[in-house]
Every structure is written in C-alpha cells, then in structure tokens.
Amino acid sequence: MDLFRHCFTIVTFGLLIALSASVWAEESVDFRPHFDQVEQYRVTSDGGVVAADEPLASQIGADVLDAGGNAADAGVAAMLTLSVTNPASSGLGGGGFCLYRDAATEQTTALDFRETAPGAAHRDLYAVDGEVDHSLARHGGLAVATPGEPAGLWSLHGRFGELQWSEVIEPARKLAAQGHPISAPLANHLRNMEDTLDDWPELRQVFSDEEGQLLEEGDILVREDLARALAILAEEGVRPFYAGEIADAIVDAVQRHDGILSTEDLSSYALIPREPVVGEFEGYEIHAMPPPSSGGIALIQALNILTHLDAEADRHDPAYLHLVVEALKHAFADRAHWLGDADFIEIPTDKLLSDEYAEKLASRIDPDSVLDTYAYGTTPPDHEMAGTAHVSIIDGHDNMLACTTTINTRFGSLVFVPEYGLILNNEMADFNVEPGEPNIFGLIGNEQNAVEAKKRPLSSMSPTLVLENGRPALSIGASGGPMIISGVFFAILDILIHDVDPLDAITSHRIHHQWIPETLFVEADHLPFADELVARGHSVEARRIFSAVQLVFRNDDDWIGVTDPRKGGIPAAPDPDPDRQ
Numbered sequence: 001m002d003l004f005r006h007c008f009t010i011v012t013f014g015l016l017i018a019l020s021a022s023v024w025a026e027e028s029v030d031f032r033p034h035f036d037q038v039e040q041y042r043v044t045s046d047g048g049v050v051a052a053d054e055p056l057a058s059q060i061g062a063d064v065l066d067a068g069g070n071a072a073d074a075g076v077a078a079m080l081t082l083s084v085t086n087p088a089s090s091g092l093g094g095g096g097f098c099l100y101r102d103a104a105t106e107q108t109t110a111l112d113f114r115e116t117a118p119g120a121a122h123r124d125l126y127a128v129d130g131e132v133d134h135s136l137a138r139h140g141g142l143a144v145a146t147p148g149e150p151a152g153l154w155s156l157h158g159r160f161g162e163l164q165w166s167e168v169i170e171p172a173r174k175l176a177a178q179g180h181p182i183s184a185p186l187a188n189h190l191r192n193m194e195d196t197l198d199d200w201p202e203l204r205q206v207f208s209d210e211e212g213q214l215l216e217e218g219d220i221l222v223r224e225d226l227a228r229a230l231a232i233l234a235e236e237g238v239r240p241f242y243a244g245e246i247a248d249a250i251v252d253a254v255q256r257h258d259g260i261l262s263t264e265d266l267s268s269y270a271l272i273p274r275e276p277v278v279g280e281f282e283g284y285e286i287h288a289m290p291p292p293s294s295g296g297i298a299l300i301q302a303l304n305i306l307t308h309l310d311a312e313a314d315r316h317d318p319a320y321l322h323l324v325v326e327a328l329k330h331a332f333a334d335r336a337h338w339l340g341d342a343d344f345i346e347i348p349t350d351k352l353l354s355d356e357y358a359e360k361l362a363s364r365i366d367p368d369s370v371l372d373t374y375a376y377g378t379t380p381p382d383h384e385m386a387g388t389a390h391v392s393i394i395d396g397h398d399n400m401l402a403c404t405t406t407i408n409t410r411f412g413s414l415v416f417v418p419e420y421g422l423i424l425n426n427e428m429a430d431f432n433v434e435p436g437e438p439n440i441f442g443l444i445g446n447e448q449n450a451v452e453a454k455k456r457p458l459s460s461m462s463p464t465l466v467l468e469n470g471r472p473a474l475s476i477g478a479s480g481g482p483m484i485i486s487g488v489f490f491a492i493l494d495i496l497i498h499d500v501d502p503l504d505a506i507t508s509h510r511i512h513h514q515w516i517p518e519t520l521f522v523e524a525d526h527l528p529f530a531d532e533l534v535a536r537g538h539s540v541e542a543r544r545i546f547s548a549v550q551l552v553f554r555n556d557d558d559w560i561g562v563t564d565p566r567k568g569g570i571p572a573a574p575d576p577d578p579d580r581q
C-alpha cells in the first residue's frame with residue numbers, strides 16, 4: 001500500500017471519502033496537532049536566525065553564527081546535528097539540495113547532492129516474475145541510492161564557509177558522543193515503526209535500552225557509532241566516506257541486504273552545482289531548486305499562472321482558493337508529465353516557466369468548476385511525516401541559506417551501517433518504479449522518472465530563497481513529500497502577498513492538492529470555505545497534512561525565524577549584537 005493511502009486510511013479511518021457538503025456542516029475535527037505555547041516557534045533577532053525542524057539543530061547553528069561563522073557554517077552544523085537528533089529523517093546516509101545566496105557577490109548557487117541510482121540499476125529493477133514489487137524500493141538493500149549528503153555539506157562549506165571544517169562538525173560529534181534526550185517526534189517514529197524494526201535488529205538496537213526495549217521520549221540516546229564517523233570526517237574530510245573505510249562498510253551493509261550499491265558507485269559520486277530556476281512574482285524574485293527537484297519549477301509555474309488570474313485578496317475566500325488550487329493542479333500535472341533528472345531526459349524548462357504558457361494554462365481555469373483530469377498541464381489524455389529535514393538561515397550579513405535533506409521515508413531503507421551508525425536512504429522509491437503508476441507518495445510519473453543507472457530520482461524538496469529589490473525577504477523550505485511544494489507555495493502567498501504574520505501563516509490550517517489523486521486535502525473537516533469548494537467540483541477530504549515548513553523572514557529591521565509546530569523545531573538566534581542599534 002502506498003504511503004499516501006496508508007496515512008489516509010489511518011488518519012481518516014475511511015469515514016471521510018468523498019465528503020459531501022452536508023458532512024462539512026457537522027461536528028468539527030481538527031487534524032492539526034495541538035499547538036502548545038505557540039510563541040516559542042518564533043524568534044525575532046537583530047542579526048540572523050536559524051530555523052531547523054528540531055530545537056538543538058537551530059541552537060547549534062546559532063552558536064556557530066555567534067562564533068563568527070556565516071550561514072554556510074551554521075547550516076553544516078545544523079544539518080549534522082539533525083543527523084544526530086532526528087535520524088529518522090535525514091543524515092549522512094541520505095542527500096538533499098541547498099541554495100546559498102552570497103551577500104557580497106549577490107550570486108545564488110544551487111547545490112545538488114541528491115542520491116543517485118547505483119550503476120547496476122535498470123528500469124525493471126523491481127520486477128519480480130513480471131510484477132513490480134514496490135516494497136523492494138521501500139526497504140532493504142535495493143532501496144538504497146548512493147548517498148550525497150557528505151559531499152553536499154563538504155561543498156557548501158568549501159565554497160562558502162569561513163570557519164574550519166572540523167570546527168563546524170565538532171558540536172554534532174560531541175552531541176552524538178555525549179548523548180541527548182530523545183525528542184517527542186523521534187519517540188513517535190520509533191513507536192510507529194516498532195513492528196517493522198523487529199525485522200531490522202541492527203537498527204533497532206541503536207534505539208533500544210539494555211533490556212531491548214525501544215527508548216522513549218526523554219531517554220538519553222548516545223551514538224558512539226555516528227560520533228566515530230563524524231570524527232573521521234572532521235579529521236580527513238569526506239574522502240573516507242566515498243573511498244575508504246566508511247565506503248567499504250556501507251557497501252558491505254547494502255550487499256548483506258541484497259542490494260547492488262558498489263564501491264564504484266560511491267567513489268564516482270559527485271555533487272552537481274546547478275543554476276537555480278528564477279521567477280518573478282508580484283515584485284519578488286524567487287530563486288528555487290531546478291531538477292532533479294520538481295519543487296522549483298512547480299512553485300514558479302503555479303505562481304506564474306496566478307499572475308494571469310483575477311485572484312481575490314482574501315486568502316480564505318473560496319473563489320480565490322479554488323483558483324490557487326487549480327494553478328497547483330496544473331503544476332503537479334506537468335510535474336508528472338515532464339519532470340525527472342535533466343541530465344538524462346529533455347525537460348522544456350523555459351516553456352514551463354514562460355509567461356505565454358502560464359497564460360494558456362490560466363485561461364483554461366474555470367472559476368466555477370474543476371476541469372476534467374487531463375485538462376491540467378500538458379498531460380495527454382492517453383495515458384507521513386517522517387523523512388526529510390529543512391534548515392533556513394539568514395545570517396547577520398544577509399547571506400541566505402535554504403537546505404532540504406532527506407533519507408526519504410522513516411528511517412529510510414532501514415539498512416544500517418553498524419560501524420559508523422549510518423542509516424541508509426530509500427531514495428530509489430522516489431523514482432516511478434512502475435511508470436504510469438503512483439509511487440509511495442501517490443505521485444504519478446512516467447518514463448521521465450523511470451529507474452536508470454546513475455540517474456537521480458525526481459524530488460519534491462523545494463529549498464527556496466525570495467528577494468525583494470535584491471534584498472533578502474525569505475528563506476523557506478519544508479519536509480513532507482509532495483506536500484512540501486504546497487506548503488512552501490501557500491506560505492509564500494500568505495506571508496509575502498497577503499501580509500499574514502509568518503507564525504500565523506505556518507500555524508493556519510493547510511490545504512494540499514497534487515492533481516492525482518483528484519482530492520483536495522484540508523487539515524480539518526470543518527473549514528468555512530469547504531462547502532463552496534465542493535460546489536465547484538472539488539472532492540474535499542480531511543486529513544493530517546504532514547508538511548513541516550521552516551522559514552526565516554527578513555524585514556527592514558529584523559530577522560524573524562519560524563519553525564513548524566507540526567514537527568516541533570524551535571528557531572534560534574545568535575546573541576544580540578551590542579553594537580547594532
């Protein structure tokens with residue numbers, strides 16, 4: 001069962017399929033988690049903020065800013081801390097994307113350290129007796145793609161960092177060696193995965209006490225294995241990870257679990273610097289991640305479509321919401337049709353981001369009704385929250401960083417490298433392992449995103465930087481599979497266009513549409529605008545929305561960091577600068 005359907009079944013208990021207008025009038029259920037002491041999720045600073053989806057990661061990033069580091073140094077420290085405190089979501093065994101804006105050169109660089117399919121991978125990798133076995137792309141050795149995170153952090157630091165490499169690694173190494181209390185979200189992941197982890201004893205042991213019981217919230221987790229890997233990286237750089245003792249241990253672990261990752265895959269892994277995709281919207285310049293992320297193109301395409309629509313200013317007006325959702329559906333339909341790894345396939349990026357194309361798609365939108373499924377994008381008619389972490393930083397010099405990293409779903413492939421404490425990703429599941437059929441996030445894709453040797457699977461991760469007249473306005477990104485794109489899209493609209501307070505924007509009920517399934521998901525079963533959306537033909541369903549958005553907003557005076565209470569991170573700022581007025 002794909003993750004999308006799985007989550008939906010659990011959360012809604014099958015009661016809410018195809019909600020009729022009458023159900024919307026009945027008793028209210030709120031699918032947002034309870035937001036306690038909401039103000040803790042905002043910090044206002046006079047000189048930089050780190051917003052990560054776990055409190056210690058933000059704090060360690062802010063400490064690095066205090067020690068004279070810039071956004072790149074703080075970002076590396078925060079992401080490595082996440083690998084210690086939030087190991088279900090991201091880490092050295094995964095990969096990701098970063099956008100970095102250097103204030104001095106005014107250049108934005110996109111770093112692609114996405115995991116890559118092993119050289120022995122092929123289109124029918126997951127076919128067993130003629131049938132595709134999706135579970136093989138989910139857990140076990142065949143799910144593992146070549147990790148990119150160490151190469152990404154090394155490159156981010158090497159290009160832009162100011163402190164010593166070993167200095168930015170040390171806080172995470174120390175935390176791993178000394179231990180830290182297990183957070184509520186990590187305890188939750190462990191509880192949810194308890195039965196599955198029974199089949200993965202090496203991984204289970206990491207999170208178990210001496211009696212073999214899984215650790216709980218507040219228990220101290222010590223990671224000597226991971227501390228060892230971090231010490232090697234601090235001393236020798238990332239080479240041992242890609243060719244040497246750590247590389248050998250990774251290949252050994254994957255092959256013990258029937259995988260195909262080889263030492264050649266690791267030694268040939270390369271970070272790819274890319275040109276960001278750039279769009280303009282209502283006076284803002286949007287810098288976003290190009291393929292193999294789908295996030296940048298989808299986001300800019302949806303915003304472009306909105307510029308051709310007579311969108312009402314009230315963000316809860318059903319007429320406005322209908323137009324916004326229809327724009328998002330066009331973008332997701334084109335994601336399914338066109339996008340994949342641009343080093344392997346042709347992607348008509350210029351066309352997708354052109355004003356003419358946006359105007360054409362906008363003209364198809366009917367203000368009173370949804371369209372037929374295949375009227376979205378250029379698709380021809382023939383045919384839980386777990387993984388991922390995001391760090392946004394704007395430092396006191398206005399260098400901007402947005403990085404999203406992942407091992408994909410909870411604890412990735414579950415394949416564990418015991419010597420070095422590495423949890424290996426299951427990013428192969430982001431391919432459409434059976435073209436035409438949904439992947440684990442319910443995302444449709446075709447041959448463009450089919451498995452191929454050394455290809456990078458299409459991603460929804462959307463680290464994004466927004467500038468206003470060349471000055472920083474917003475660093476933003478999220479976790480949550482396809483809900484990343486809608487989470488970032490709505491936050492940008494709310495904060496920059498509707499002037500909604502950033503914390504209010506993040507804590508508001510969220511909505512999501514990804515074209516297929518043909519369902520508008522909303523985070524409560526009783527929202528004032530729902531009836532009118534149902535009347536326009538939307539099939540509206542209540543469910544838990546598992547995107548978690550982290551951001552730093554910059555106005556003339558302040559840096560305002562906001563983290564998403566859905567995941568429990570807390571933003572942090574360096575100590576106030578006594579010289580700054």
Ligand code: DON
Pocket residue numbers: 384385386387388406407408409427430458459460461479480481482484546
């Ligand atoms: O790259 C992607 O789009 C996915 N691997 C992200 C996975 C994710 O966000 C999991 N979180 N819920």
